[in-house]
Amino acid sequence: MRIIQVYNTVKGENLKCGFSFIDSLKIYLAKSYAIHKKLTSDYKMYTDSAGFEIIKDIIDIGDIEVIEFDIVAGHRYKYAGKIQAQKIQTEPYLFLDLDFTLFEMPDLSTDVICEDLSNGILIEGEVYLLKIEPKGIRQRPFVGCVGFTDIAFKDEYIAAIEERYSILEKINITRVIDITIEEVLLQRKIIDCNKTISKLAGDVKFEHLRGGLK
Numbered sequence: 001m002r003i004i005q006v007y008n009t010v011k012g013e014n015l016k017c018g019f020s021f022i023d024s025l026k027i028y029l030a031k032s033y034a035i036h037k038k039l040t041s042d043y044k045m046y047t048d049s050a051g052f053e054i055i056k057d058i059i060d061i062g063d064i065e066v067i068e069f070d071i072v073a074g075h076r077y078k079y080a081g082k083i084q085a086q087k088i089q090t091e092p093y094l095f096l097d098l099d100f101t102l103f104e105m106p107d108l109s110t111d112v113i114c115e116d117l118s119n120g121i122l123i124e125g126e127v128y129l130l131k132i133e134p135k136g137i138r139q140r141p142f143v144g145c146v147g148f149t150d151i152a153f154k155d156e157y158i159a160a161i162e163e164r165y166s167i168l169e170k171i172n173i174t175r176v177i178d179i180t181i182e183e184v185l186l187q188r189k190i191i192d193c194n195k196t197i198s199k200l201a202g203d204v205k206f207e208h209l210r211g212g213l214k
Helices: 022-039 049-055 080-087 151-163 175-193
Strands: 002-007 043-047 064-066 093-096 100-102 112-117 141-148 197-199 206-208
Touching: 002 022, 002 049, 002 080, 022 043, 022 049, 022 100, 043 049, 043 080, 049 064, 080 093, 080 151, 093 100, 100 141, 112 175, 141 151, 141 175, 141 206, 151 175
Parallel strands: 002 043, 002 093, 043 064, 112 197
Antiparallel strands: 093 141, 100 206, 112 141
């Protein structure tokens, strides 16, 4: 199964992408890339021209694709590159955040794979702002890792995110907005389309720097 990652530097303005230093990012990516290449021969890192110059000495050039990332809400929606990279996938894949290392492949028998599932969910006003029906939503998938074996469903989900870009252009984009448009909306689509979902947590060894080793 393909593994994809995204290094969107916003034309060189965000080279660290959440890491303390560029060297810290490079060291972590070099280690995680070596591990991921043992899991699959089908790996792709999507980056811009500035990002390519940073990672070209730690990731095989054949595993890098340089693209022009979409600008959404004047770059205020920082996950636009992640959405764009998933949009162009035509075969099953796993998307991993840059600070995420997968040590073994998960079970691929469900339509959707995610990092973990929340225990309950507090419905915030953002669901109404983003025009998401909250009825029936009792959990949300964490998408530090997210994958799809059903590409038609993935396409429908990505299209639903993009339909809300016009709303993002007009509002303050907070962490709750990010969670709502990616994770709560994904759960809404899973319910509406009667899709199955599984999680890595508890079954597959992985590391997410935000939450440590699982």
